[in-house]
Amino acid sequence: MSILAVGSFALDSVVTPFGKADRVLGGSAVFFSAAASILTEVNVVGVVGDDFPLENLSFLKDRGVNLTGIETEEGESFSWSASYHSDMNTRDTIETKLGVFEGFDPKIPEQFRQSDYVFLGNIDPVLQHKVLDQVTAPSLVACDTMNHWIESEREELIRLLNRVDLLLVNDEEARQLSGETGLVDASRWIQKRGPRMVVIKKGEHGAVLFSDDSIFSVPAFPLPCAFDPTGAGDAFAGGLLGHISEQGFASVADLRRAMAFGSVLGSFAVQEFSIEGLRTLSKSEILERVRALKVMTTFDMNEEG
Amino acid sequence: MSILAVGSFALDSVVTPFGKADRVLGGSAVFFSAAASILTEVNVVGVVGDDFPLENLSFLKDRGVNLTGIETEEGESFSWSASYHSDMNTRDTIETKLGVFEGFDPKIPEQFRQSDYVFLGNIDPVLQHKVLDQVTAPSLVACDTMNHWIESEREELIRLLNRVDLLLVNDEEARQLSGETGLVDASRWIQKRGPRMVVIKKGEHGAVLFSDDSIFSVPAFPLPCAFDPTGAGDAFAGGLLGHISEQGFASVADLRRAMAFGSVLGSFAVQEFSIEGLRTLSKSEILERVRALKVMTTFDMNEEG
Numbered sequence: 001m002s003i004l005a006v007g008s009f010a011l012d013s014v015v016t017p018f019g020k021a022d023r024v025l026g027g028s029a030v031f032f033s034a035a036a037s038i039l040t041e042v043n044v045v046g047v048v049g050d051d052f053p054l055e056n057l058s059f060l061k062d063r064g065v066n067l068t069g070i071e072t073e074e075g076e077s078f079s080w081s082a083s084y085h086s087d088m089n090t091r092d093t094i095e096t097k098l099g100v101f102e103g104f105d106p107k108i109p110e111q112f113r114q115s116d117y118v119f120l121g122n123i124d125p126v127l128q129h130k131v132l133d134q135v136t137a138p139s140l141v142a143c144d145t146m147n148h149w150i151e152s153e154r155e156e157l158i159r160l161l162n163r164v165d166l167l168l169v170n171d172e173e174a175r176q177l178s179g180e181t182g183l184v185d186a187s188r189w190i191q192k193r194g195p196r197m198v199v200i201k202k203g204e205h206g207a208v209l210f211s212d213d214s215i216f217s218v219p220a221f222p223l224p225c226a227f228d229p230t231g232a233g234d235a236f237a238g239g240l241l242g243h244i245s246e247q248g249f250a251s252v253a254d255l256r257r258a259m260a261f262g263s264v265l266g267s268f269a270v271q272e273f274s275i276e277g278l279r280t281l282s283k284s285e286i287l288e289r290v291r292a293l294k295v296m297t298t299f300d301m302n303e304e305g
Numbered sequence: 306m307s308i309l310a311v312g313s314f315a316l317d318s319v320v321t322p323f324g325k326a327d328r329v330l331g332g333s334a335v336f337f338s339a340a341a342s343i344l345t346e347v348n349v350v351g352v353v354g355d356d357f358p359l360e361n362l363s364f365l366k367d368r369g370v371n372l373t374g375i376e377t378e379e380g381e382s383f384s385w386s387a388s389y390h391s392d393m394n395t396r397d398t399i400e401t402k403l404g405v406f407e408g409f410d411p412k413i414p415e416q417f418r419q420s421d422y423v424f425l426g427n428i429d430p431v432l433q434h435k436v437l438d439q440v441t442a443p444s445l446v447a448c449d450t451m452n453h454w455i456e457s458e459r460e461e462l463i464r465l466l467n468r469v470d471l472l473l474v475n476d477e478e479a480r481q482l483s484g485e486t487g488l489v490d491a492s493r494w495i496q497k498r499g500p501r502m503v504v505i506k507k508g509e510h511g512a513v514l515f516s517d518d519s520i521f522s523v524p525a526f527p528l529p530c531a532f533d534p535t536g537a538g539d540a541f542a543g544g545l546l547g548h549i550s551e552q553g554f555a556s557v558a559d560l561r562r563a564m565a566f567g568s569v570l571g572s573f574a575v576q577e578f579s580i581e582g583l584r585t586l587s588k589s590e591i592l593e594r595v596r597a598l599k600v601m602t603t604f605d606m607n608e609e610g
Binding site: 086087088181183202205206208216217219247254256259260290297299 | 510
């Protein structure tokens with residue numbers, strides 16, 4: 001099976017308490033692909049400026065990612081710089097330069113239109129609609145968004161929800177979108193507007209899946225140190241959809257296991273700057289950590305006791 | 306088996322986004338006992354003023370809690386008032402009046418001195434030492450503390466750690482006590498100073514157990530609405546130790562299951578003001594929710610797939 005991933009390609013400059021990185025690979029499509037491609041076939045669509053070091057994406061090509069959907073436009077690539085606070089949970093955005101991303105108008109190559117799964121990275125909901133207009137009956141459409149679109153494109157976003165099977169948002173976004181304080185109510189609100197499944201990402205506190213009437217909770221994989229949180233959510237989405245694309249999606253049990261893959265890919269992403277934690281990662285290292293996560297969350301009922 | 310619980314008896318005045326409660330039952334010993342007594346025998350020690358409505362604790366007596374260790378002193382009971390912010394994760398303390406609690410000098414009745422388990426509620430570490438000086442070889446000593454003691458009685462607290470098997474703290478307290486940012490490092494720091502086991506409580510994000518080299522993570526039971534977070538941590542400790550006292554503590558598997566009981570008792574505590582969520586709670590309701598928590602955290606590896 002294969003995934004069509006549409007999102008941003010960025011040059012990130014990041015300062016964390018552990019160091020800094022300057023104009024390194026970033027963006028939702030990059031983090032997503034770097035994670036998902038270890039597990040499954042990925043077709044990626046996006047735009048870069050003529051300053052983008054496409055050669056640094058060759059490791060994705062080596063993994064079989066189809067990069068022919070990346071358009072190069074004259075001008076500067078999307079760039080973003082931010083500084084994380086000492087608790088790593090909050091950050092200040094220093095500068096966002098849209099560059100060629102401003103005129104992004106996703107064109108899905110003919111050969112990608114029948115991808116089994118679609119990941120709509122965090123871009124303008126108007127563009128997310130355009131992507132869906134071009135694809136043919138995917139098994140599952142997953143979508144990410146952010147506070148900016150919830151504020152500025154609320155109507156388009158809510159109309160989009162009706163075309164989405166799985167919405168991935170963080171806890172703040174879920175609250176902002178729904179107007180509900182509790183995550184249970186927030187998810188119900190979202191589910192009523194389309195997505196059968198809602199994944200609420202909580203950073204170092206893990207993630208929760210609401211599907212139909214069932215709830216599944218997975219912790220973040222505990223790390224001695226989260227080096228750079230940038231891209232963790234996209235790597236999570238990549239692990240989740242990557243596993244589903246690899247193994248199929250027959251029941252909610254597959255989705256729960258996929259949540260564990262999401263958590264694990266997120267954990268590898270934050271261990272290094274940029275996509276470095278994903279660049280040489282192997283499937284066996286992922287499986288090892290998924291198994292450890294299972295041990296870490298299992299308890300016996302001892303009903304006889 | 307039985308637990309000796311030493312802590313505060315308070316009259317709490319609380320404002321939350323959902324309403325307010327005035328001079329209602331509170332305090333670490335009260336929340337702990339209200340939770341643990343559904344599962345096991347509890348002997349409680351503390352001090353109240355002559356204004357304390359002891360008759361409101363009769364439900365504990367009905368459950369077999371031994372209340373003879375509660376001393377009544379002339380004067381006002383410990384009282385505390387606070388207002389929770391809309392996210393319920395933060396609160397402003399409006400007033401703390403120590404009253405008779407200021408002169409608290411715990412005297413452990415002869416009949417309590419051989420209790421199997423000891424819970425040192427959040428009081429001055431100097432007093433926590435005094436409690437341990439009076440007990441005879443308990444199987445397990447569990448201890449709670451708070452930022453106030455970490456700042457003002459650091460030396461006594463660190464000396465106390467060496468006498469404690471299980472430390473329960475929240476994430477902020479773990480960071481403050483250890484000076485470490487990451488919870489893995491913070492727990493290692495604490496474990497080096499005595500406690501074999503460290504439970505880090507994260508409120509709505511659940512709790513993590515560090516024991517020897519193993520980590521176990523349990524989510525908070527998802528509720529549509531957390532009505533009043535006061536006492537959740539003490540109810541968590543009551544559920545955890547209550548289960549251990551009821552079932553025994555043979556291996557880390559028992560402790561993991563006990564963490565689930567802790568999470569569940571915490572969830573019942575926050576569903577109503579004061580101890581109302583625990584007052585008429587039955588063991589079968591607890592078990593039902595523990596089983597639901599197990600379903601909510603279980604995923605299959607599908608290694609064949």
